[in-house]
Amino acid sequence: MNYLVAVLPDRIQAEAAYLALEKDSINSMILGRGYKTADEFGLIDPQEQAKKQAKLMAFWLVPFGFFAGFTFSFITGLDTFAWAGEIGNHVVGGLLGAGSGAMGAVFVGGGVGILVGSGDALPYRNRLDAGKYLIVVQGSDTLTRQATRILRQFEPENIQGYADAK
Numbered sequence: 001m002n003y004l005v006a007v008l009p010d011r012i013q014a015e016a017a018y019l020a021l022e023k024d025s026i027n028s029m030i031l032g033r034g035y036k037t038a039d040e041f042g043l044i045d046p047q048e049q050a051k052k053q054a055k056l057m058a059f060w061l062v063p064f065g066f067f068a069g070f071t072f073s074f075i076t077g078l079d080t081f082a083w084a085g086e087i088g089n090h091v092v093g094g095l096l097g098a099g100s101g102a103m104g105a106v107f108v109g110g111g112v113g114i115l116v117g118s119g120d121a122l123p124y125r126n127r128l129d130a131g132k133y134l135i136v137v138q139g140s141d142t143l144t145r146q147a148t149r150i151l152r153q154f155e156p157e158n159i160q161g162y163a164d165a166k
Helices: 011-023 046-076 082-115 121-129 141-152
Strands: 002-008 028-031 133-139 158-163
Touching (some): 002 011, 002 121, 011 141, 046 082, 121 133, 133 141
Antiparallel strands (some): 002 133, 002 158, 028 133
């Protein structure tokens, strides 16, 4: 399945493009104010993906960090926190390790989610937030090429084709 996404500056042009596609029996949909939203269409929110990734990483990194900090404190026998006693030193070391694991989950998990997880969804979401409209056509390669020819008449700000990897 191939996708074609065109960005049009206003509702009038988006509706005209939609009607021109419909005239040639090409099914399409409009995304924008008064039509489908990015969430309804399925454009992933990179912030939400980053939160999910950070939580997933924290699930593994916080316990591992605690274990690593506790073990390091135990093996080295350092008396870093004299007020805590021998066992307390190891527990504090474990808590510091867990804190480091949580920090790693936020920075690496969240950063990776924003940088890698978003793809082209973020620029499209930004354009929708700016009041622009998207025309999306799904279909075969031939259909998307035909839709591209029709949509070029409306001088879209951007027109991009995608091939589904499935």
